[in-house]
Amino acid sequence: MELKRRDKSSFLIFLNYKRHILSYYGGINIKKYQKISIFLGILILILLSYFIVFPFLLVGPPEPLFYINNNDLQSHEVTVEVFDSHNETIFIEKYELDPEEHIAQPKSLWLLLRWSMPWSKGKYTYWAEGEYEFKAILDDEIVDTCRTLPHSWSSVVIDIDKTDNSNSPMSIGVVTV
Structure with a gap:
């Protein structure tokens, strides 16, 4: 019985420590990660459009076979x-x-x-x-x-x-x- 109480108390100490660290460093800012992922998604789309669309803008439509x-x-x-x-x-x-x-x-x-x-x-x-x-x-x-x-x-x-x-x-x- 005492062993289970000890495991439970050590787990609670760990959770309190984790909360303390997160609150000390400002916690996890989800909006910041959303902005970064949106920025990376837009950057990937721009790069793909550069490789696919840019040649057609520069030279024109493809010639027939x-x-x-x-x-x-x-x-x-x-x-x-x-x-x-x-x-x-x-x-x-x-x-x-x-x-x-x-x-x-x-x-x-x-x-x-x-x-x-x-x-x-x-x-x-x-x-x-x-x-x-x-x-x-x-x-x-x-x-x-x-x-x-x-x-x-x-x-x-x-x-x-x-x-x-x-x-x-x-x-x-x-x-x-």
């Missing part, structure tokens, strides 16, 4: 296939283009997020890891490819022009803002 320009006088069928750096197909689409028709394929949200993740592999980049290959097939006959390191503000341009005196009726290249 690719453009197809049919500058020829007849209709054409173009198949575009995009391979990532691991040679996996991430995009494949077939287009029917009339004469003087132009197509701009926007980048998917998934690609934009994938190419603009802060601190990917220890560094901050706005571009993909490794080269991507863009393969264009004109009328199921002519194949042309382009390898590039894509990012939000670069596009592959596929031009079709059989009236041009070049060797190939199709040219493919990269445009960067």
Whole structure:
């Protein structure tokens, strides 16, 4: 019985000591901690918006994944296939283009997020890891490819022009803002 009373009395002494220390140092100021946590939350939001929003304010909206320009006088069928750096197909689409028709394929949200993740592999980049290959097939006959390191503000341009005196009726290249 005396042992329980002793434990209880030592616990009460500890509580009194704790109250004494807290009252001596002014106690715990919850409002101060709330202000600090709100400040840190706002700071984190500002930093995140800097890495995500600032590039778009500086350079503008992202460019399309690719453009197809049919500058020829007849209709054409173009198949575009995009391979990532691991040679996996991430995009494949077939287009029917009339004469003087132009197509701009926007980048998917998934690609934009994938190419603009802060601190990917220890560094901050706005571009993909490794080269991507863009393969264009004109009328199921002519194949042309382009390898590039894509990012939000670069596009592959596929031009079709059989009236041009070049060797190939199709040219493919990269445009960067």
